[in-house]
Amino acid sequence: MMPDRSQHYRRLLAVFGANLQTMRKQRGWTQEQAAACVGLHARHYQKLEAGEVNFTARTIARVAYAFRVSFGQLLVPGALCEPDDREV
Numbered sequence: 001m002m003p004d005r006s007q008h009y010r011r012l013l014a015v016f017g018a019n020l021q022t023m024r025k026q027r028g029w030t031q032e033q034a035a036a037c038v039g040l041h042a043r044h045y046q047k048l049e050a051g052e053v054n055f056t057a058r059t060i061a062r063v064a065y066a067f068r069v070s071f072g073q074l075l076v077p078g079a080l081c082e083p084d085d086r087e088v
Contacts, residue, residue, distance in 0.1 A: 010051070015077045017051035023067045037066040
């Protein structure tokens with residue numbers, strides 16, 4: 001049975017948020033520093049990381065530019081895993 005659209009949507013928000021958090025931690029940034037680099041209010045950035053708010057194509061573009069990654073890397077589970085999490 002396929003998951004319903006709302007489950008798929010929640011999963012996408014969670015993946016985006018997890019990838020944001022991974023990138024931020026890899027750079028040693030606080031959420032406030034990351035938000036400033038992306039050009040978002042800190043609280044909105046925090047909600048994005050937590051998967052609590054919707055994101056737009058514009059937000060994806062701003063994040064991709066600020067972190068120097070592709071759109072795809074932001075939306076694929078594990079695409080930005082931390083070095084210690086990668087299989088050797």
